[in-house]
Amino acid sequence: MRFLYVAGTPEVEHEALESIRDRVGATFGVPVRQLALPAIDFAFDAARRQYSSAGVLEMLMRTCPEDALKVLAVTERDLFIPVLTFVYGHAQLNGRVAAISLARLRQEFYGLPANRQVFVERAWKEALHETGHTFGLVHCADRQCAMALATNIGQLDRKRDSFCAACAARLGARLPQSPRSNP
Amino acid sequence: MKTHWQILVVDDEEVMCESLAAWLREDGYHVDTASGGRMALDMARQRDYAIYFIDLKMPGGMDGIETMMQIRRLHPEASIIIITAYATVDTAITAMKEGAQEYIVKPCNPEEISLLVNRIIKVKNLQRENSILRQKLARRYRMHDVITKNPRMQQILALAGEIASLRSTVLILGESGTGKEIVARAIHSSGDRELKPFIAVSCAALAETLLESELFGHEKGAFTGAAQQKRGKFELADGGTLFLDEIGDISPKVQIDLLRVLQERSFYRVGGTEEVRVDVRVIAATHVNLQQAVIDGRFREDLFYRLNVIQIQIPPLRERREDIPLLARHFVERLAHELGKDVADVSENALRVLMDYDWPGNVRELENAVERAMVTCRGRALEASDFDFLSRNGPMKAWSVPAGLSMQEMEKLLITATLQSTEGNIKRAASILDIDRSTLYEKMKRYDIARAKEEKVEEKSEPRP
Numbered sequence: 148m149r150f151l152y153v154a155g156t157p158e159v160e161h162e163a164l165e166s167i168r169d170r171v172g173a174t175f176g177v178p179v180r181q182l183a184l185p186a187i188d189f190a191f192d193a194a195r196r197q198y199s200s201a202g203v204l205e206m207l208m209r210t211c212p213e214d215a216l217k218v219l220a221v222t223e224r225d226l227f228i229p230v231l232t233f234v235y236g237h238a239q240l241n242g243r244v245a246a247i248s249l250a251r252l253r254q255e256f257y258g259l260p261a262n263r264q265v266f267v268e269r270a271w272k273e274a275l276h277e278t279g280h281t282f283g284l285v286h287c288a289d290r291q292c293a294m295a296l297a298t299n300i301g302q303l304d305r306k307r308d309s310f311c312a313a314c315a316a317r318l319g320a321r322l323p324q325s326p327r328s329n330p
Numbered sequence: 331m332k333t334h335w336q337i338l339v340v341d342d343e344e345v346m347c348e349s350l351a352a353w354l355r356e357d358g359y360h361v362d363t364a365s366g367g368r369m370a371l372d373m374a375r376q377r378d379y380a381i382y383f384i385d386l387k388m389p390g391g392m393d394g395i396e397t398m399m400q401i402r403r404l405h406p407e408a409s410i411i412i413i414t415a416y417a418t419v420d421t422a423i424t425a426m427k428e429g430a431q432e433y434i435v436k437p438c439n440p441e442e443i444s445l446l447v448n449r450i451i452k453v454k455n456l457q458r459e460n461s462i463l464r465q466k467l468a469r470r471y472r473m474h475d476v477i478t479k480n481p482r483m484q485q486i487l488a489l490a491g492e493i494a495s496l497r498s499t500v501l502i503l504g505e506s507g508t509g510k511e512i513v514a515r516a517i518h519s520s521g522d523r524e525l526k527p528f529i530a531v532s533c534a535a536l537a538e539t540l541l542e543s544e545l546f547g548h549e550k551g552a553f554t555g556a557a558q559q560k561r562g563k564f565e566l567a568d569g570g571t572l573f574l575d576e577i578g579d580i581s582p583k584v585q586i587d588l589l590r591v592l593q594e595r596s597f598y599r600v601g602g603t604e605e606v607r608v609d610v611r612v613i614a615a616t617h618v619n620l621q622q623a624v625i626d627g628r629f630r631e632d633l634f635y636r637l638n639v640i641q642i643q644i645p646p647l648r649e650r651r652e653d654i655p656l657l658a659r660h661f662v663e664r665l666a667h668e669l670g671k672d673v674a675d676v677s678e679n680a681l682r683v684l685m686d687y688d689w690p691g692n693v694r695e696l697e698n699a700v701e702r703a704m705v706t707c708r709g710r711a712l713e714a715s716d717f718d719f720l721s722r723n724g725p726m727k728a729w730s731v732p733a734g735l736s737m738q739e740m741e742k743l744l745i746t747a748t749l750q751s752t753e754g755n756i757k758r759a760a761s762i763l764d765i766d767r768s769t770l771y772e773k774m775k776r777y778d779i780a781r782a783k784e785e786k787v788e789e790k791s792e793p794r795p
Contacts, residue, residue: 195437201349228349230413232437240355285358296357298441 149216151175151278154182154207156222163249163270164221170271171278174309175322177216184210187224200226200237200246207244217281218244219274225250235297236273238280245277257300269300271308279314282321287314334458335451336360336377340370340397341385341413346436350383353440354447367392367400374401379408380454381447386414386421395428402429407457409450476509476516477660480650482753486513486642493640494521499592501577501637502615504644507694510615511573513644518571523611526570529563533584534576541584543600546591552601564597568608577637578618578629585630592636612637647689647696649751654684657693661700662712673704679714687720742777745770754781 153168155161164181172179190202203226207218226234226248235252238245252269254262275293287294290302292311297303310318337359341347344365351361362377364370366388374382382401386394398410411432412425422433432446476487493500494517502510511530518528536544539553547562563572580588591597596607614637623629647654658676666673676684680703689695703716735743745763752758760770774781 199345201345227437228353229343229346230350230436230438231353231440231443234353234440237349237352238356240352280356285356296444298439298444 148178149214150180150212151177152180152182152212152215152218153274154184154218154220156184156220156224157186158223159221159249163267166267167219167221167270167274170308171219171274174275175278175318177322182212182218184220184222187222190224192227195227197227197233198222198224198248200228200234200248203246204237204239204244207246208239211243215243217278219278219281220244220246221249221270221274222246223249235303236277238277240280240285241283242281245281247273247277251300252303265304268308269303272297272303272306275308275310276306279310279318282318284314284317287311289313335380335454336362337381337383337447338362338364338370338373338377338379339383340364340367340388340394341383342366342388342390343385346385353443357444357447359447366390367394367397370397371400371404374404374408378405381450382408382410383413384410386412386425387416395424398425398430399428409454411446411450476512477656478650478653479656480645480653482645483650483653486644487516489640489642490517491520493517495523496521496640497609497611498639499611499637500613500640500642501620502613502642502644503620504615504617505646505690505692506617507692508644508646509693510617510644511575513642514571514573514613514615517613518573518611523570527567528571528573529567530573530575531563532575534579538581538583541580542587545584546587546597546599547602547606548600549602552599556601559599562599564591564608564610565606567610569610571611571613574612574614576616577614578616578620578623582630585633589630589633589636592633647692651685654689654696655681657696658684658700658712661697662704665701665704669701669704671704671707673707673710673712675711676700677711677713680712680717683714683717683720687717738777741773742779745773745777746779749774749779749781756781 151171153164153171155164168179168181187198187203187206189206190198190200192199203220203222207220211218226237226246228234228237233251234248236245236247247270249266249270250256252273253266254260272293276297279294284294286296287310289295289311290305291307292314293306293309294311294314295302295306297306309315337351337354339347339351339354339361340363341350342365347363347365351363354361362373362379364373367390370382370384373379382398384394384397384401388394388397392400394412394414398412401408401410409431410429411434412430413434413436414421415436425433431450434443434446476483478484478487490513500514500517502513504510514530515528518524531541531544533541543552543556543560543562545562545564547560547565548556550556550559574588587597591608592612595609596605598605620629620634620638624631624634647657655676658681662673662676665671684696684699691698699717699720700712702719703712707713707716745759748759748762749756752762756767756770760767763770765773773779
């Protein structure tokens, strides 16, 4: 049997990681396992004071468990790719590994009072989005679908934490069981 | 559709190149990468990329600007986005001057790059749509798409091709439904006015005053209801072609105005004092006998000669029956797609019905008949029964023998009619009448029958003023 691993770096709070793990498991309908990752200091870029998401993905590919269908890394560190100022997440399209950053998902990051529910929902959406990419899904034109491109927090908040019918159908063909859609 | 568009990312830093490519792939684009200018050029020669992201600073003697310039030589329509980590006003100006569409400083905001690519692709989609529509139009009216194997029609097409780039006025004569406007459009789209407007006006559809304003435009306040200045069809067709259909129906007043435009190449808007100069090729068409209208005093002789510089006479469909199967099958193919019907052919029996029918409404009537048959057709081919309505609409006239004629008068009528149908071809007429050519010549002499003109397509020239 192959598992979808949700892997947290040491600084990620346990409760948030479990919540993401459960949501991913429920949506993709495959057995999910939790994994502990080492700190990602190796990916730190001193000039940008951010962490290279490409470096994190490379590490995941090297350390990926043999029975892993996919591995989704979750970190509190702010991720980037060289051409962009930041990324909420990064995935190998049609690959095995993906990573999401929780750094910009909290209301506090935008100078607003903390809101646990908003934070958790944003994390779910990002987790589904990047994991979706590993199953070959590209950005969806339906702005409410979890696979829609979000380049700012407003766009992320407008999305649902589920796939549109079309994306769910595409996923269904690649999964042992059909994912849950919310048309 | 994003997947149609291909993007090339050019950067000597692999991580930069791959991460941008991966990010764009997640958006659904097909993305390739090149690690330098020379590699990018090789790839651009093999594939037509819609967008190039090119890093400004690259080693190896070919920087981003040089790479961009060489790619633009290969693909002038490609959109190029220069990426740099070192933003200076000078490099930005140089990049834009050399043809970069955009200039971004890395790292840039994800939103910025996403909007940029979406904007470029939106324009590309519109350009592609525009190009497809132009191709469709060109295919529809291109000479060799006029479906015919009739020698007279082929002569017409050859003549139309020869005169396409001239400015001379053309007069197209032919019954309704023979395709006068299609020939006019074919002349327009085969010549050097192809990319300029083709404006068609049906002169019969408008009253005299309306036609005047329609053709020449009017000034604000020229008449009640003229709330603002309006440009006429002559102005709208400037640089292109103005097709005046049913020219035989225009009033004496408009005939004078038209004559003046054709002579002077300029006119005044209704109620205007300013002379408007235009470069318009006029193609006129009519189903009426203009020469007879001139004799009857209904049409100005001087205008007739102005219009009749090049004359094209389109034969009615009953005189080019060999085109009926070709046209019928062409309409089936086109209409099957438009109507969403699984009809692919016309049976031999159905073709026989179509060949026997006289088609007073010509090609337009044939097209309508095929469409009507396809709507009710239940099989994969149109059958004779699908065209039953033709016999109900207009049964073929049986040839009734006029009473009170002598045998000799009858013979004269028969020979005259046969010669008309063969367009003066003695050999074919003799073969139809089943007599020797010498006998036919003898009878023609006896009955004083002139040999009908073989060629109705002729070019007349008139010295320009």
